[in-house]
Amino acid sequence: MQKMIGKAGDEERFSDASRHEGRWVQLAHIISQVTNPLFVALPTFLLVALHTAPDTLHALLWWAVIVVGISAVPFVFIMRGVRRGDYTDQHLSVREQRLIPLLFGLGCTAVVFLCLLLLQASRPLIASMVAILFGGTITLTITRYWKISLHLVAMAGAVIVLGLVVGPLFYLLSPLVLLVGWARWQVRAHTPLQAFAGTALAVGVTVAIFELLRIF
Numbered sequence: 001m002q003k004m005i006g007k008a009g010d011e012e013r014f015s016d017a018s019r020h021e022g023r024w025v026q027l028a029h030i031i032s033q034v035t036n037p038l039f040v041a042l043p044t045f046l047l048v049a050l051h052t053a054p055d056t057l058h059a060l061l062w063w064a065v066i067v068v069g070i071s072a073v074p075f076v077f078i079m080r081g082v083r084r085g086d087y088t089d090q091h092l093s094v095r096e097q098r099l100i101p102l103l104f105g106l107g108c109t110a111v112v113f114l115c116l117l118l119l120q121a122s123r124p125l126i127a128s129m130v131a132i133l134f135g136g137t138i139t140l141t142i143t144r145y146w147k148i149s150l151h152l153v154a155m156a157g158a159v160i161v162l163g164l165v166v167g168p169l170f171y172l173l174s175p176l177v178l179l180v181g182w183a184r185w186q187v188r189a190h191t192p193l194q195a196f197a198g199t200a201l202a203v204g205v206t207v208a209i210f211e212l213l214r215i216f
Contacts, residue, residue: 024186025186027183028182028186029187031179031180031183032091032151032183032184032189035154035155035180035183036090036091037150037151037154038070038074038075039071040154040155040158041066041070041071041158042071045062045066045070045125045128046059048122048128048162048165049066049121049122049125050063051124052122052123052124052125052165053122058119061119062119062121062122062125065112065119066112069108069109070108070109070132073108074101074105074108075090077101077104078090078092081100086100091150091189092150095143095146098143098150099140099143099144102139102140102143103140105136106136106137106140109132109133109136110133112129113126113129113130113133116129123213124164127210127215128161128165128206130213131157131161131205131206131210132157134205134209135157135202139153139201146194147190147194148197149181149190149194149195149199151183151189151190151195152177152180152181152190152197152198152199153198153201153202154202155176155177155180155199156177156199156203157202157205158173159171159173159174160206160207161206164206164210165215177199180195181195
């Protein structure tokens with residue numbers, strides 16, 4: 001009888017632990033969805049455009065180009081691929097499936113870059129596009145052999161761009177980088193090293209491009 005009670009207690013504790021772990025994984029999935037790189041770009045570049053444009057109309061025009069070219073079109077491209085079965089999910093969790101979407105995204109970014117040049121967008125906004133092009137090219141090269149975290153590239157890049165362009169107060173958002181890293185590890189999408197590599201790449205490339213173009 002005591003053995004049966006002890007066994008029942010062990011099973012109950014195991015069940016409670018499983019439910020607890022499941023809640024953390026569910027939270028991590030929500031964080032992963034919200035911090036999709038294509039979504040992170042939206043508030044980031046809105047703030048940069050509003051801060052650097054001569055007026056609100058110009059800022060919204062520049063931002064509209066970015067929304068369409070960097071977020072909307074690549075998102076539709078990926079979701080169509082998911083529906084066709086070309087990609088496992090919208091996060092491109094399978095490394096071997098990332099090549100075409102990343103190439104498509106880089107092509108879209110190049111078009112946005114040219115449009116912003118024609119629209120005489122601010123230098124910080126242009127520099128941000130250059131950083132995305134360089135960072136994206138490096139990410140694409142690495143992804144052929146190793147699954148670097150795209151989520152961390154985007155989140156760390158957003159924090160560093162906002163800190164450099166809008167103001168150092170935005171560096172207080174840095175804990176979001178750790179949160180996203182935890183979420184991607186929790187859902188077993190990346191290792192801590194892959195998350196760190198994405199962060200280091202974004203920060204290094206952005207700072208280098210802004211220094212080269214004398215943005216700050």
